[in-house]
Amino acid sequence: MTSVLPTFWVVIPAAGRGLRMALSTPKQYLQLNDGRTVLEHSLSCFLAHPQLKQLVIALAEDDRHWQTLPCAQDQRIKRVTGGAERADSVLAALQYLERLGAQSMDWVLVHDAARPNLKTSDLDELLQSLKDDPIGGLLAVRVRDTLKQAGLDGRVKQTLPRELIWHALTPQMFRFTPLKQALKQALAAGAPITDEASAMEWTGAKPRLVAGRFDNLKITQREDLNLLGID
Numbered sequence: 001m002t003s004v005l006p007t008f009w010v011v012i013p014a015a016g017r018g019l020r021m022a023l024s025t026p027k028q029y030l031q032l033n034d035g036r037t038v039l040e041h042s043l044s045c046f047l048a049h050p051q052l053k054q055l056v057i058a059l060a061e062d063d064r065h066w067q068t069l070p071c072a073q074d075q076r077i078k079r080v081t082g083g084a085e086r087a088d089s090v091l092a093a094l095q096y097l098e099r100l101g102a103q104s105m106d107w108v109l110v111h112d113a114a115r116p117n118l119k120t121s122d123l124d125e126l127l128q129s130l131k132d133d134p135i136g137g138l139l140a141v142r143v144r145d146t147l148k149q150a151g152l153d154g155r156v157k158q159t160l161p162r163e164l165i166w167h168a169l170t171p172q173m174f175r176f177t178p179l180k181q182a183l184k185q186a187l188a189a190g191a192p193i194t195d196e197a198s199a200m201e202w203t204g205a206k207p208r209l210v211a212g213r214f215d216n217l218k219i220t221q222r223e224d225l226n227l228l229g230i231d
């Protein structure tokens, strides 16, 4: 018998400038070949999921694209202004979740607006794998290539063991209050936080790795567009 998946809140950090993409349009608003934007694709699995509570999207203060999208009319989606870094944007969205009634041990999933290729099968695998976990965790994929550590001279210093190395993906799934507190404390301490798991790790927690698809890629640089069929 398939067990019931947990209900969950969603936070979408979408306030980035896409500097590494270096295009006039922020990368989350680039159109894929079906005419929908990267952001609309990144939202789609959540908006179609029966267990979604509500979704908070963090946008740049001067974002003029969001209101042009049909999903901006979806009453389940609330918007907040993002911050200087991704972690600031996530924290701003978490603080808004409190106003929406998020309870301490509610599940929160954080997913990059720049990851349009998330599959429902991966989302459900994450929910199923972590629904009874005391900490939470993240979708991740094992490193496939041989890993080289560079020296300051730009030459190979050594080959690193890769058996235990994973790429962190999103969504990342944690309980509301522990995540909010971890982010607040880690940011206040100036810790280098690049994902939700690193904030939880900073507090001593050990998030669980849930194997996901390698093609759940983050649109970051120009060459990534070809991988997703963007002309």
Ligand SMILES: Nc1ccn([C@@H]2O[C@H](COP(=O)(O)OP(=O)(O)OP(=O)(O)O)[C@@H](O)[C@H]2O)c(=O)n1
Residues within 6 Å of the ligand: 012, 013, 014, 015, 016, 017, 018, 019, 020, 021, 028, 058, 082, 083, 084, 085, 086, 087, 089, 090, 112, 113, 114, 115, 218, 219, 220
């Ligand atoms: N201050 C920020 C920075 C990033 N993000 C979001 O976090 C996700 C992952 O960040 P990244 O890929 O680094 O996006 P950008 O910051 O836009 O890219 P760049 O670093 O090249 O400027 C993206 O969906 C981005 O919109 C955010 O909400 N707030």
Ligand SMILES: C[C@](O)(CO)[C@H](O)COP(=O)(O)O
Residues within 6 Å of the ligand: 086, 112, 167, 168, 169, 170, 194, 195, 196, 218
């Ligand atoms: C959250 C993330 O996508 C996990 O790999 C990654 O850390 C985002 O990093 P970025 O430098 O903000 O793109």
